[in-house]
Amino acid sequence: MYRSDVHTHSDASPDGHDAPAALAAAAIDCGLNALCVTDHCECNGFFPGDHMPDYLYYNDTRYDEGMAEAAEAVKGRLTLLRGVEIAQGHERPEIYREILASHRFDFVLASLHNLRGLPDFYYIDDYRSEACCNELLARYVSELFETARLPGYDSFAHIGYPVRYMRYKYGFNVSMDPFTDALEPLLRYLAENGKALELNVSGLRNPERITFPSLSVLKLFRAVGGEMVTVGTDAHRSRDIGSHIDDGYELLRQAGFGYHTVFVDRKPVLHRL
Numbered sequence: 001m002y003r004s005d006v007h008t009h010s011d012a013s014p015d016g017h018d019a020p021a022a023l024a025a026a027a028i029d030c031g032l033n034a035l036c037v038t039d040h041c042e043c044n045g046f047f048p049g050d051h052m053p054d055y056l057y058y059n060d061t062r063y064d065e066g067m068a069e070a071a072e073a074v075k076g077r078l079t080l081l082r083g084v085e086i087a088q089g090h091e092r093p094e095i096y097r098e099i100l101a102s103h104r105f106d107f108v109l110a111s112l113h114n115l116r117g118l119p120d121f122y123y124i125d126d127y128r129s130e131a132c133c134n135e136l137l138a139r140y141v142s143e144l145f146e147t148a149r150l151p152g153y154d155s156f157a158h159i160g161y162p163v164r165y166m167r168y169k170y171g172f173n174v175s176m177d178p179f180t181d182a183l184e185p186l187l188r189y190l191a192e193n194g195k196a197l198e199l200n201v202s203g204l205r206n207p208e209r210i211t212f213p214s215l216s217v218l219k220l221f222r223a224v225g226g227e228m229v230t231v232g233t234d235a236h237r238s239r240d241i242g243s244h245i246d247d248g249y250e251l252l253r254q255a256g257f258g259y260h261t262v263f264v265d266r267k268p269v270l271h272r273l
């Protein structure tokens, strides 16, 4: 079957470690047909103090150079796709629109890493209690809606992202389960507007083995008419490329999907599972 990893980060992301050529070599090694490199563009400044203006993190120069080098190296052995993970577009919609209008992408992932006025969930170090976590998750669901209503993206990334840090780093026993009903209108909106949902399998590399979103949310997306799901590892280093992709495809089958989706030149291509 056609296998691909369509959420990955190179060293054009501040938290990425390897050049696109190294990611592409790893993708070939694990037998993938396609790799999409989706480096971070943080519309509201995810990494203040970096050399970028503090309202934006996006290193497109490094990305373009790295991708050109990788394309030369793979020479037809791998479909190498240009992507972006564009985050907090709801906070700076004018920047969001400008980035999309001024770059050529195969695939655009929309995501949310922080709430208005707060740092990235990764950097919050005072979650304090389960009640506090659940309060933040309720706000997260509401800002997800704002992000989803932005125009011009293809797939909606990693629903449940904050849980990663609340559980892994601070040990709070929280999940998105209590918010499944609240997510239904969002999933319906994605389905009705031709958007894909991302299944992010990064959590399968952790002993807790959770996915973003969970199987129950995938099933709900299917139930409200969702057809397109993109599957990515969110690898930030070459050794994680393709990791647990097949487990992701199996989850899609369990949720009732017959295909996974890869975007090429911003158009969905469905591949049988």
Ligand SMILES: [Zn+2]
Residues within 6 Å of the ligand: 085, 111, 113, 157, 158
């Ligand atoms: Zn992300």
Ligand SMILES: [Zn+2]
Residues within 6 Å of the ligand: 007, 008, 009, 085, 234
């Ligand atoms: Zn990512």
